[in-house]
Amino acid sequence: MEESVLIEKLRKKDQKTQEYFYKTHAKKMFLLCLRFLNDEQEASEVLNDGFYKVFSRIKMFQNGGLSGLKAWMKKIMVNECLQHIRKTKNLEIVQKEGLSDIPASIPYIELDAKIYDQLIRGLPVSYRAVFLLYAIEGYSHKEIAEFLEISENKSRIHLFRARKELQQKIKKINNHGIQ
C-alpha cells in the first residue's frame, strides 16, 4: 500500500487499514514493550493501549511520511510503558553503595541480540527502564528524570547499577558460557 494512501486511510479510521498497520508493526512494538516490562501479559496490554492511542490520535500526527509515523508510534509506546511502570512498579533504589566501582559502559562481546535482550530484561525494573531509555533509545538523564518522575541523580545511579549488573552477567557468560 502506498505510504500516503495508508496514512490517509488511517486518518479516516479505516478498520482494515488499522489491522494491516497493526499486524505489520506490532511485533517490533511488542518487543519494545516486553523489554521495558518483562511480562507478556503487561506488554500485550500496554501494546494495545498504545495502538489505540496511535489510531485515535492519528489526526495529531504531522506530516512526516511512514518513517515519521513509526517514530511517533514508538514514542507513544515508550510513553505507555513508562506510565505503566510509574503506576505499577517500585522505582526506589534498594541498594545503597558508592558509585566508584561502577563501569562507564558494559563490555561488548559478540553475543546474539536475543541474549542481550534477555540480559536487559532480567534487570530490576528501575535499572532496566533507565538503561533502555538512555542506552537504547538515546534519551538524556534530564528527559529520563521527567519520564519516570525521579531526579536526574537517581537516573544516573540507576544507569550505573544497570551497567554493573550487565557487566557481571556478561563476564559470567564469557567465562562459563551461556547457561
Next chain:
Amino acid sequence: MESNNREHKIAEKIKNLNTVPKNIGWTPDLGWANYKKKYITGKIIKRITIFSTAVAAISLLCIFLLIPEGNSHTIKKSTSDEIQEIVLNDGSRIWLNKNSTLKINQKKNTIRLKGEIYAELSGLNEYVIISPHTRLNATNGHFNLKSREEKKRATLTVEEGAIEALWDHDRKLTTSITEGIQAEIIPETALVQAPLKDPNYLAWKTGELEFQNTPLYTVLKKLEELNDIKIHIENSDIRYCKINEKFSSTNPEQILNSLSGNIPYKTEKKGENYFIEKKNNK
C-alpha cells in the same frame, strides 16, 4: 568514546531484533484479536448497551408521562382513605368515596363503579353506570349510589331528577327512581323504594352530620357506616337516648366525646372496636 560505541553496537542489535522469545505466546494475530475485543467490538457492545438502555428509559418515561391512563377518554380512579372529585368532559361531576374504584369511558359514556359515588350529571349525555349489584341509566339528575362487592345490595338515593335502575338482569326489569326516593336494590330479587329518611346519607361527602331526635344507637350506626368501625353499647338503657345535635365532623372519637357530655357513658377503644359503657351513678 569506545565505551559509547560498544553500547551503541548492543543498542543496534537489540533494536533490530525481530523475533519473539520462544517462551512468549503472543503473536500479531492474537494481539489484533485482543485489540478488536477491547477497542472495537467491546466499544460497539458498550455503545449498543448504553443506547438500548437510553431508548428503554425514554420509552418508559414516554409511556408513563404521555399515556397515564390509557387515553384521554378513559378515567381510572381508585381511593383508599380519601375522597376524590372528578369532572367529566361534559361538565358532569362525580365524587368518589373512600375505598372505591371508578372507570369512566367518556367516549362510550359508561361508568364502572365498585364502591360509592355521588353524581351531578349535566344532562348532555346519557350515562350507563355499571356496579356490582345494579345498572343505572341516567342523563341528568343528582344521585348517590352505594354498591360494594362485599354487600349483597346497592343503595340508590336520588336527590334530583330520575334514574332508571336495572335490578333483574335476566328479566330486564328496570324501575325509575325519582327525586327524594331511596331504593334498596337486591339483584335478581327485589327493588324496595321508600322516601328518603336518612338526612345524613351524604355525610361521607359533606363531612357533616345532623341528628334530630335520633336514638343513640342510630347515631352510632351512622358512625360505624361512615368510619368502617364497630361500636358496642354495653348497657341497653342508653341505646334509646335521643340525640339532637349537629356535627361538622364525622370523626367517631370527637362525636363520642361530645355525646358523653350529655349521656353518662365512657368510651373504650380497642383497635377498630369501640365499647360504650354507662357510667355508674355515685
